[in-house]
Structures are given as structure tokens and as C-alpha cells.
Amino acid sequence: MSCLFCQIVNGTIPSKAVYQDDQCYAFADITPQAPVHVLVVPREHIASLTDAEKSHHDLLGHLLGVAAEIARTHALSKGYRVVINSGPDGGQSVDHLHVHLLGGRKLTWPPG
Ligand code: 5GP
Ligand code: ZN
Numbered sequence: 001m002s003c004l005f006c007q008i009v010n011g012t013i014p015s016k017a018v019y020q021d022d023q024c025y026a027f028a029d030i031t032p033q034a035p036v037h038v039l040v041v042p043r044e045h046i047a048s049l050t051d052a053e054k055s056h057h058d059l060l061g062h063l064l065g066v067a068a069e070i071a072r073t074h075a076l077s078k079g080y081r082v083v084i085n086s087g088p089d090g091g092q093s094v095d096h097l098h099v100h101l102l103g104g105r106k107l108t109w110p111p112g
Contacts, residue, residue, distance in 0.1 A: 005041050005096035019070055023062055026070060026101075035104025036074050040067050046097040049086040067101045076103035083111075 007013040008027060015027035018038050029037040040063050046052050052060060064082065071080045080103030085092040 003045055003096050004094055005039075005098060006045050009041060009043050019066060021066075023059055024066055026066060029100070034102040034107065036071075036076060036080070036101065038067075038070055038074075038101040040070070040099040040101065042097060047095045048092060048097055049084050052097065063099045067099050070101055071103060074103065079103065079107075081107050 004013065008015045009025045015030075017025070017027055019026040019040075022043070024040055024042050026038050026040040029039050042056075042059055042063065044056075044059070046056060049060075067082050080101060083100040083102065084097070085100070
């Protein structure tokens with residue numbers, strides 16, 4: 001499997017684990033854009049949000065719930081941002097669905 005995040009999920013490529021369960025794995029982004037920058041990825045390879053099917057809807061909700069729980073454990077009580085980039089125009093660079101959790105500084109809007 002050549003997918004970068006599949007290799008991170010199965011431990012072939014090392015990462016700094018933040019949270020894991022039977023459905024997902026969360027780890028620190030290698031190029032953090034905020035003091036807290038965590039990626040939450042499904043263990044199953046789904047290329048993008050566009051490729052998620054109806055059968056994945058519970059999993060998608062789980063990924064968001066996990067992001068919120070990580071925000072709580074990282075004391076992001078002043079707020080944070082959850083982002084899913086999808087496709088080339090959405091800025092997706094790794095073709096394995098992932099949720100960005102960004103926090104620990106005041107984030108600007110709109111994004112670039
Ligand atoms: P995207 O641009 O696809 O929404 O987000 C991909 C993210 O993966 C980027 O924020 C990038 O810094 C992160 N990333 C890319 N390669 C690696 C890696 O090898 N390890 C980790 N921990 N993060 C990575
Ligand atoms: Zn993958």
C-alpha cells in the first residue's frame with residue numbers, strides 16, 4: 001500500500017500518536033500550522049470526503065467527535081477549527097481522508 005496515511009496508520013511510517021481506537025488514528029501534523037495541529041484519519045482507506053459513501057456516515061461523525069474530544073483534552077476552551085480539505089481546489093495534498101484539528105492561537109477567516 002503506497003498511501004502515506006495508511007502507512008502511518010499501520011506504523012510503517014512513524015508518527016506522534018495523540019489518540020487511537022478501532023476506527024481511527026490521530027497524530028501530530030509534521031508541519032504544524034498552529035500550536036495544536038492534529039490529523040484524525042480513519043483506519044480504512046477512503047481517498048477523500050467525496051469518496052465517502054452512505055455506509056461511512058457513522059464513521060464521519062465519529063471522526064468529528066474524536067476531534068472535539070482531542071480539543072477538550074488539549075484545553076482548547078477558547079476555540080479551535082476543524083477542517084477537511086477535499087480535492088485539488090480544496091487544498092488536499094494527501095489522498096486519504098483526514099480531519100485537521102487546529103487550535104492554540106487566534107485563527108483568521110476566511111482561509112486562503
Ligand atoms: P492536506 O493538505 O491533504 O489537507 O493535509 C495533509 C497534511 O498532512 C498536511 O498538513 C501535512 O503537513 C501533513 N503531512 C504530510 N506528510 C506527513 C507525514 O509524513 N507525517 C505527518 N505527521 N504529517 C504529514
Ligand atoms: Zn490510505
